Amino acid sequence: xxxxxxxxxxxxxLTLFANRGYEGVSMRDIASAVGIKAASLYNHFSSxxxxxxxxxxxxxxxxxxxxxxxxxxxxxxxxxxxxxxAITEDTLVMIxxxxxxxxxxxxxxxxxxxxxxxxxxxSTQAGHVFxxxxxxxxLKFQKGLFExxxxxxxxxxxxxxxxxxxxxxxxxxxxxxxxHLHNKEDEALDILAGHVKQxxxxxxxx
Amino acid sequence: xxxxxxxxxxxxxLTLFANRGYEGVSMRDIASAVGIKAASLYNHFSSxxxxxxxxxxxxxxxxxxxxxxxxxxxxxxxxxxxxxxAITEDTLVMIxxxxxxxxxxxxxxxxxxxxxxxxxxxSTQAGHVFxxxxxxxxLKFQKGLFExxxxxxxxxxxxxxxxxxxxxxxxxxxxxxxxHLHNKEDEALDILAGHVKQxxxxxxxx
DNA sequence: TTGACAAACTAACACTTGTTAGCTACAATA
DNA sequence: TATTGTAGCTAACAAGTGTTAGTTTGTCAA
Numbered sequence: 001x002x003x004x005x006x007x008x009x010x011x012x013x014l015t016l017f018a019n020r021g022y023e024g025v026s027m028r029d030i031a032s033a034v035g036i037k038a039a040s041l042y043n044h045f046s047s048x049x050x051x052x053x054x055x056x057x058x059x060x061x062x063x064x065x066x067x068x069x070x071x072x073x074x075x076x077x078x079x080x081x082x083x084x085x086a087i088t089e090d091t092l093v094m095i096x097x098x099x100x101x102x103x104x105x106x107x108x109x110x111x112x113x114x115x116x117x118x119x120x121x122x123s124t125q126a127g128h129v130f131x132x133x134x135x136x137x138x139l140k141f142q143k144g145l146f147e148x149x150x151x152x153x154x155x156x157x158x159x160x161x162x163x164x165x166x167x168x169x170x171x172x173x174x175x176x177x178x179x180h181l182h183n184k185e186d187e188a189l190d191i192l193a194g195h196v197k198q199x200x201x202x203x204x205x206x
Numbered sequence: 207x208x209x210x211x212x213x214x215x216x217x218x219x220l221t222l223f224a225n226r227g228y229e230g231v232s233m234r235d236i237a238s239a240v241g242i243k244a245a246s247l248y249n250h251f252s253s254x255x256x257x258x259x260x261x262x263x264x265x266x267x268x269x270x271x272x273x274x275x276x277x278x279x280x281x282x283x284x285x286x287x288x289x290x291x292a293i294t295e296d297t298l299v300m301i302x303x304x305x306x307x308x309x310x311x312x313x314x315x316x317x318x319x320x321x322x323x324x325x326x327x328x329s330t331q332a333g334h335v336f337x338x339x340x341x342x343x344x345l346k347f348q349k350g351l352f353e354x355x356x357x358x359x360x361x362x363x364x365x366x367x368x369x370x371x372x373x374x375x376x377x378x379x380x381x382x383x384x385x386h387l388h389n390k391e392d393e394a395l396d397i398l399a400g401h402v403k404q405x406x407x408x409x410x411x412x
Numbered sequence: 413t414t415g416a417c418a419a420a421c422t423a424a425c426a427c428t429t430g431t432t433a434g435c436t437a438c439a440a441t442a
Numbered sequence: 443t444a445t446t447g448t449a450g451c452t453a454a455c456a457a458g459t460g461t462t463a464g465t466t467t468g469t470c471a472a
Contacts, residue, residue, distance in 0.1 A: 024229035135383045162400045169379035170371045177341045194368045
């Protein structure tokens with residue numbers, strides 16, 4: 001660990017930004033959450049905006065690594081396709097549940113998503129990162145996956161982008177829904193299972 | 207029109223809140239957008255929070271009316287089912303496009319959606335309204351619709367809630383995507399058309 | 413031991429925040 | 443005409459904003 005205070009500041013600031021947004025959080029709020037005085041923050045960051053940008057930069061990297069671990073258990077894209085190819089409906093359900101719960105419950109991933117959701121309209125950078133991770137990134141990855149699996153004859157022949165849209169967007173919507181209902185996550189998982197089941201019934205080449 | 211200034215204040219405040227969020231907008235910002243001084247705002251609202259709450263209350267009503275007009279061209283739910291029953295794929299595409307473009311481009315609807323997206327985590331009320339309109343409301347309406355159409359033999363027999371999820375969530379995701387790409391709306395509409403086409407191919411009982 | 417550096421601190425700055433008090437101008441009503 | 447109410451204004455308030463300057467403290471290398 002290069003510098004622990006700097007990380008602590010970013011984490012605490014992320015927590016605050018995720019709830020109240022950038023403008024709703026003061027330097028004194030952040031400092032008090034860290035356990036230091038506001039002026040001391042300037043030993044680590046040049047400005048409030050710098051904290052915000054550093055959070056996005058740093059967390060993007062961490063998040064990218066984390067999400068690759070979730071989506072790609074091991075190895076490159078080829079191995080993934082190979083793994084997904086012989087996949088049963090049940091294991092697909094399990095993967096979707098893991099992905100959903102990570103987005104929803106993981107302390108860091110969920111806060112990061114909240115912050116970007118709030119700040120996407122005010123900060124261009126936040127807007128881009130939000131798009132890259134939660135919209136285009138997910139869709140692109142799954143499009144590639146389905147593209148290969150269609151070639152392999154695992155799924156029926158159809159537009160893989162639309163297929164990715166059908167697969168991912170319910171997850172995306174359910175995240176927004178159960179963000180405010182953390183206690184009802186069982187219900188969410190049931191719906192997700194129903195979604196995957198129907199998805200497989202439709203697209204699987206049997 | 208009972209009081210024009212009051213409406214102007216709400217509209218201008220909505221515009222500002224939609225871009226910068228509640229905390230990012232000052233009373234002087236709002237006043238200056240309206241063309242009066244900050245102190246004069248207190249002739250119409252008791253506080254900043256009162257402006258925010260009034261926007262949500264008033265706009266909710268307007269929005270409900272507007273969205274009913276979009277989703278339900280005329281009459282009650284029975285007539286709608288009747289109308290949708292004999293529906294072709296092309297008219298379904300048209301309906302989806304209209305709905306999508308209203309959410310995306312209509313000045314008032316789009317600002318309202320942005321404001322709620324930003325404030326859903328800070329304000330409980332905003333969170334509830336966001337859920338009611340953009341998640342549960344849409345899903346519930348379409349679930350009811352599909353439920354009936356399955357009974358009528360228009361669609362194959364399956365869980366109508368999952369069906370509504372499959373139908374609506376791509377629209378929901380594409381809204382988030384093309385919020386920042388207003389110029390590429392043609393691309394969005396193509397994708398939407400592809401979505402509906404695939405949806406019909408899957409669920410229509412032929 | 414000395415010097416340098418990092419990282420905390422206090423105190424203060426200029427400015428902005430939501431809000432209030434008190435005033436003026438005008439319209440409608442009695 | 444006199445009165446009342448609406449809706450704007452200026453000036454000011456106490457509190458909070460991001461940020462800077464200057465100081466103190468502890469740690470490590472020379």
